[in-house]
Amino acid sequence: MTAPSSPSPPSAPSAPAAGTGTASGHRRVRGGALDAVLRAEYRLILRSICTPGRLVALGALSAISLLTALATRAGSSFDPLREGVGYVNGNVATLIPVAVLVLGSAALGDLLEDGSMVYLWLRPVPTWVHVVAAWLATVTVAIPVVLLPVVAGTAVIHPDGTLLLSAVVGGLVAVASYSALFVTAGIRFRRALPWGLVYILIWEGFVASAGKTATKLAVRSYIRSILEQLTGIQLKLANFSLATGILVPLAVGALVLAYGARRLARSDIA
Amino acid sequence: MSAPVPPRAASAPIVEVDNVSKWFGDVVAVSDLSFAIGPGVTALLGPNGAGKSTLLRMLCGLTPPDRGTVRVLGADPRTDLGVRARVSIVPQQEAMFDALDAHGFVRLAAVLNGVPNPDEVARWALQVVELDPDDRRRTTTYSKGMKQRVKVAQALVNDPAVMVLDEPLTGLDPRQRNHLIDLFGRLGEEGRCVIVSSHVLDEVERFGSRVLVVAQGRLAAAGDFHAIRELMDDRPHRIRVRTDKPRELATAVMSAVGALAVRLEPASAGRPGGFVVDTTDAPRFRRSIATVSQQVDAALLEVSPLDDDLDSVFRYLVQR
Numbered sequence: 001m002t003a004p005s006s007p008s009p010p011s012a013p014s015a016p017a018a019g020t021g022t023a024s025g026h027r028r029v030r031g032g033a034l035d036a037v038l039r040a041e042y043r044l045i046l047r048s049i050c051t052p053g054r055l056v057a058l059g060a061l062s063a064i065s066l067l068t069a070l071a072t073r074a075g076s077s078f079d080p081l082r083e084g085v086g087y088v089n090g091n092v093a094t095l096i097p098v099a100v101l102v103l104g105s106a107a108l109g110d111l112l113e114d115g116s117m118v119y120l121w122l123r124p125v126p127t128w129v130h131v132v133a134a135w136l137a138t139v140t141v142a143i144p145v146v147l148l149p150v151v152a153g154t155a156v157i158h159p160d161g162t163l164l165l166s167a168v169v170g171g172l173v174a175v176a177s178y179s180a181l182f183v184t185a186g187i188r189f190r191r192a193l194p195w196g197l198v199y200i201l202i203w204e205g206f207v208a209s210a211g212k213t214a215t216k217l218a219v220r221s222y223i224r225s226i227l228e229q230l231t232g233i234q235l236k237l238a239n240f241s242l243a244t245g246i247l248v249p250l251a252v253g254a255l256v257l258a259y260g261a262r263r264l265a266r267s268d269i270a
Numbered sequence: 271m272s273a274p275v276p277p278r279a280a281s282a283p284i285v286e287v288d289n290v291s292k293w294f295g296d297v298v299a300v301s302d303l304s305f306a307i308g309p310g311v312t313a314l315l316g317p318n319g320a321g322k323s324t325l326l327r328m329l330c331g332l333t334p335p336d337r338g339t340v341r342v343l344g345a346d347p348r349t350d351l352g353v354r355a356r357v358s359i360v361p362q363q364e365a366m367f368d369a370l371d372a373h374g375f376v377r378l379a380a381v382l383n384g385v386p387n388p389d390e391v392a393r394w395a396l397q398v399v400e401l402d403p404d405d406r407r408r409t410t411t412y413s414k415g416m417k418q419r420v421k422v423a424q425a426l427v428n429d430p431a432v433m434v435l436d437e438p439l440t441g442l443d444p445r446q447r448n449h450l451i452d453l454f455g456r457l458g459e460e461g462r463c464v465i466v467s468s469h470v471l472d473e474v475e476r477f478g479s480r481v482l483v484v485a486q487g488r489l490a491a492a493g494d495f496h497a498i499r500e501l502m503d504d505r506p507h508r509i510r511v512r513t514d515k516p517r518e519l520a521t522a523v524m525s526a527v528g529a530l531a532v533r534l535e536p537a538s539a540g541r542p543g544g545f546v547v548d549t550t551d552a553p554r555f556r557r558s559i560a561t562v563s564q565q566v567d568a569a570l571l572e573v574s575p576l577d578d579d580l581d582s583v584f585r586y587l588v589q590r
Contacts (some may be wrong), residue, residue: 013378037382037384040381041382044370044378116365116367118363123383185423262558268332
């Protein structure tokens with residue numbers, strides 16, 4: 001485009017051949033440019049979800065978790081390994097999914113809600129790029145804000161290598177898979193936060209505990225299996241092998257992200 | 271100009287809308303619209319709630335039509351990424367990315383479009399709309415007019431063949447309105463298809479362009495602005511007159527002012543009596559009413575148009 005008026009553009013694009021030809025074959029963002037797009041969107045969403053209010057609230061929850069760890073250590077226990085596994089298990093069931101829900105549902109959900117999504121959607125960029133950028137941003141914030149405090153709390157209770165490894169592996173799988181679920185929930189539901197809480201508290205907390213079949217449909221069960229397989233401490237409804245515990249939530253997360261991208265491509269954008 | 275006949279672009283059409291309808295639940299937002307638009311500025315005129323924004327969103331592929339087809343540059347804007355590279359939009363909503371300053375916002379648009387030198391192009395685009403590219407304040411601190419200009423700047427960076435501008439002059443001061451109207455005109459002269467929506471008749475007049483009038487989701491009129499303006503001025507007008515001698519003045523008005531009909535209104539609840547006049551020549555009526563009232567020695571207490579709002583103008587066009 002030539003500059004319509006001074007100042008002249010430093011690198012003015014050429015005038016378009018408007019009305020001539022079709023769109024097919026025109027510029028799309030591909031290859032290296034796609035990397036730049038992914039990085040740009042990732043940085044944007046990262047900054048968008050890191051609001052002071054969210055960080056303070058999640059930081060406070062993590063601080064409470066650490067205080068719980070300190071209290072656990074202060075209490076006399078003859079089995080610190082079991083206490084440590086219980087601490088990780090408790091946080092995987094509450095703190096991590098809730099924190100990831102707060103971040104993940106806002107990643108694209110807020111943009112869809114306020115209408116600014118149009119500035120990402122109406123670009124020659126496949127929708128999976130938006131979804132992956134949102135997932136990466138959610139994981140990036142969740143790891144330091146909630147996972148690291150949980151690992152630190154685990155170390156406070158019992159600084160055992162195997163226990164810490166189980167906390168790191170289980171926590172990473174939980175963050176990755178919950179992030180996929182809740183980023184997609186932000187696309188799918190107008191009010192993803194209450195829907196996510198219902199999922200965490202009602203489905204994962206109660207319904208999925210009802211039997212072996214229902215257990216297969218809860219992320220928490222797979223994380224428990226990771227903890228059990230790595231530490232040898234038996235946990236309720238931890239029915240899967242280590243490989244299954246790691247791979248299934250990640251594979252499901254990938255499928256859910258693919259669904260999210262497809263859903264976003266077909267969404268009405270305000 | 272012809273309201274019911276779908277207008278065709280004089281040159282090769284860039285945007286083609288064919289029998290398009292869109293509804294939200296029971297509400298029909300757009301009903302059976304057909305038109306084609308070529309290069310240059312085309313104004314989309316209609317009252318609030320007429321379906322303009324829905325139509326513009328369909329042109330950009332942001333929402334699919336429930337019936338009919340939309341083609342932009344020969345392809346479906348909903349599914350063809352190649353089209354998106356050549357279309358830009360200035361949406362009506364104010365929301366932008368709160369975390370970014372103006373340069374970051376426009377630069378992001380350039381990056382997402384795969385534009386080389388996004389920094390330089392973003393600086394250029396901001397200068398085109400007379401904003402400071404070095405202003406590092408977040409856009410949340412900007413006035414509505416400044417936000418509008420940032421939105422226009424982001425729409426320039428991808429060298430668009432089609433620009434869709436939804437009420438782009440909202441919140442601008444008169445100088446900036448002139449500047450952007452000139453800018454849109456030049457973009458149209460360069461061969462781009464510039465579609466500008468507005469509900470302000472005088473604003474559209476300044477675009478000096480072809481006009482599509484949309485009302486109640488339907489194409490009410492299409493063609494040259496001046497022809498539509500004449501049509502609007504020629505429509506029957508309804509004017510209320512309150513006076514101390516309604517019957518005498520009404521009789522005089524019937525013969526002197528060229529009224530189509532006069533309906534007497536009795537005095538009530540402390541309000542003086544009067545009458546309502548239907549006329550196709552409102553300017554003549556306004557010029558003559560004072561003289562006629564003097565002739566019958568009647569005091570003019572009120573002369574007020576009953577249907578001078580834009581909604582009634584559009585309703586008239588739809589009902590023709």
